Amino acid sequence: MPDLGVASIAAIGSVRTSIEQGLSRKGAAILGGDAEVTFSYRFADAVERDWMNANSERTSEIIDFRSLAVVGDGPDAKRALTQVKGVDSEYPIYGELELDPPIKIDDALGLRDGIQGAIFHPDLAEQLEVDIGDTFMLGNAKFRVSAKLLAEPDNIPSGFQLGPRTIVHTNALDDSGLLGPGTLFSSRYRLEVADSANLDELRSDAEGLLQDSGLVWRDKRNASPSVQRFVDRVGSFLILVGLAGLAVGGVGIASAVRAFIDGKTQNIATLKTLGADRQTVFAAYLIQVGGMVLIGTAVGAIVGSLIPVALAPFIAGQLPLPADFGIHAKPMLEAALYGILAGLLFSLWSLARTQDIRPGALFRDAVETGWKLPAPAFIGAVAVFAATLVGLFAWLSGVPRLALWAAAGIAGVLVVLCLAAIFVRWFAHWLSQKRTLHGRTALRLAFGSVGGPRSEAIPVVLSLGLGLSVLATVGQIAWNMNRTIASDFPSVAPEYFIVDIQNAQIDEFRDRVAANPGVAKIESAPMLRGVITKINGMPAVEAAGSHWVLRGDRGITYSELPAEGTELTRGKWWPSDYSGPPLVSFADEEGRELGLELGDMITVNVLGRGIAAKIASFRKVDFSTGGLGFILAMNPSALAGAPHTHIATVYSTETAGKEVFKDVTSAYPNVTAISVRERINYFARVLAQLAAAVTYGAAVTLVTGFIVLIGAAAAGERARVFEAAVLKTLGASRRRILLSLLTRSAIMGLAAGTVAIFAGGVSSWAVMKFVMESDYSFEPVSAVSIVFSGVLATLFAGMLFAMAPLNASPARVLRARE
């Protein structure tokens, strides 16, 4: 039964390793060079270019920014957001662009009839309803669509891309007005280095020589760290789901071993009568059970590792990442290790029962009537196996915190389910004794069976309940996140973000937008981008770790006075006429996470210049409303002379938002307007896809739970056949027996489903509140469907195993037991 959990962990691990190896093997092509140096909002200066030329065989310069592609003019013009890549004649150093029609890149980007060529992503062509040969504008520059982009080797999805790709020659953007001072763009320099070059030395040389320049270094050994992180996280999360599957399977093992030992009671009693001591008996059954665990785990690990290989032709086409599908030893061994540990962990408790069976069992029909703890040595061994399993998982998963929380969550849910199962047994027993059930034989039999000895309630509620709990948690989280994104968020979020507004344009822009009666509010702020390079003189990452604020560039604004609604949590804002050394107001929550204090010095690289500023205050920044929020706000004189643009948010009705979009993008071709509504819809779609993927993962847990359920039903079949034979002898009709069998199944399904809703509700509440930091509300439809699924699953298993009791011949069954 845990084989399925082992198989899913092996399968997920194999896919992850396949992607990791694919990313590693194609590192240079994904990166577009052996190494890449990135600068934000500026080109490399002469010193930097000299260093790159001296240390590479070949260099290629790429610029990347977002803009609006416009087709036509006047009120009927069509506009679409696009991620523009400006390239030089060296591009691409590695790999090939795949174009339709299959022409060379130089031909595609070249000048024809006085118009520069451009390559469009097919999605963009579709949005703008253009085809090969049609023209469009980027800012003030005109381009002709010369080819459609089918594959781009150096562009794997790495998070936030605002629009489909357009590729043009960087030179062709000279007259576009899109790369003015302060414009938000990044420049990337891809280096081809000699095979003999040492990338570590090059990196440290670059970072040493060009320190404080704000450069970000990447090389082919870790070409896409954000993708790597994403793959790692999704993989780890899915393995967590696999761990839940392993726990469900473990419950199945415990139940199966218990049934196995119960079936061997007579043998064990006989062995003890003949003088076998407890250790000998325990060892004999440990070897048998251990052998079965080993075989099951090996099968699970091998099958799990083969699944991705078998599905490779289908997966490879769907996956936006390179993957080297094959049999990978590490994930297979990892899964096998988990399987063996879980198998031993869950079987030990049941195996300990061999110690309690006394020779006297030979003389009566031994039925478990009470519950007792195994010997301390067994409890200790169980604890050691559990700690080893969790520790190993925390270590190997690469996300120890998440792994420990998840393990604690699974253990917590198991405890809750166990208590619930005990309560269900007690309640069913209590109810079966009540006068109200007297005369309702089928019901009394059902409750008596659930509440009595040999009850299947504990394994069924545990296994099915855990599977349903995972599903309920995923369902509740997905629903709450969708609700937050699709309904709550837009009610407070702006309709449009507008970036790259030049200083000379901002006042007129505000007046123009405010003139629209549908606009409720406009917020704007000067914006620069900068990378935090040092904290109190030490490299930032060394001082504060790998926090997201330190990864890449962050928005910086400046202001004489605190913006309207600013809430300072510590320190003071600078005087309005302050012109002393640079001061900064830092976002409170992120500051705490980085361990920053008032008076600390942070160095921020803005456009290649390092600005050291003292933290004068901390302030609350709420990113959840979708409005303007800056980690860093400085006094104006600190950024004096730094070229910058403005960012604005427009709060309006949907219709007014569209009017503003058309108006400002026509009036100011250099600005880029981003529809928050479209972004929200995009995120909702991505979220739905993620939720679907996780639901498939959770389904593995549920399937395992269902198999355990079937196992429990099968293990109890012999007892039910006997019970039915006796009942038939006493005069019970088959209908009544069937009703009793199905009622007991439904009771257990109902219990598992109800507990799953509770467990799913609590865990999803915890995730929404503490991880997502968002509101939680209970979603009843999926909850009801969970209970319904529980009842349906147990009814199905009940039906499946009802045939034998119903068709049993009483004489033969009873005679066989004489």
Added chain:
Amino acid sequence: MPQPILSLQQVKLTLEGNAGPVEIIKGISMEVFKGETIGLTGPSGSGKSSLLMLLGGLERATAGTVTALGQNLSSMNEDELARLRRDHMGVVFQSFHLIPTMTALENVATPLELAGQRGAFKKAEAELEAVGLADRIDHYPSQLSGGEQQRVALARASAPKPDVLLADEPTGNLDAANGTAIIELLFGLRKRHGSTLILVTHALGLAQSCDRLIELDDGRIGLDCA
């Protein structure tokens, strides 16, 4: 002439065994009248228990006719047979066959409930008291001794006041003292309810204490005497 309560006409029973079909009952004809006590005896494998199962409708005859309380058992389906046992018969087995997930009281009340009798639990309690187990009513079978379990089985069989009591070696798993006590209880209950009793036993003395003695030999009646 009184009508027999049970009757067999040229009844045969063949069961499938691992080595092929085995003919257990080889053409038995007999009649049982209301209120009779019959001791059914014979060597192991002679077909005593099988004959008892045929009389209780727990086994279907391969050939011939089994009639109980005027009804032809061969033409009845399984549920009709169950109803017949519910309303008219009580069965006691050598291995007690109590339902392990039910207490003594629940075991005894079950046939009364199945018969739709009011106050099933009160009657069951009284029946358990009659067999001397008033202080054991909430015990599960595994918490009872063999003798106690058989008393529960007796109470369960006699509680609905059956017309026919079928007992298959009820003392076979018990010691002499317990066996004697069970037989005394069995005859006492039979007398109290006026039931017809068919008792399968290896003990010739016990069989001879019945109104009528039938001895089976290799699937046939060897001796039938009062």
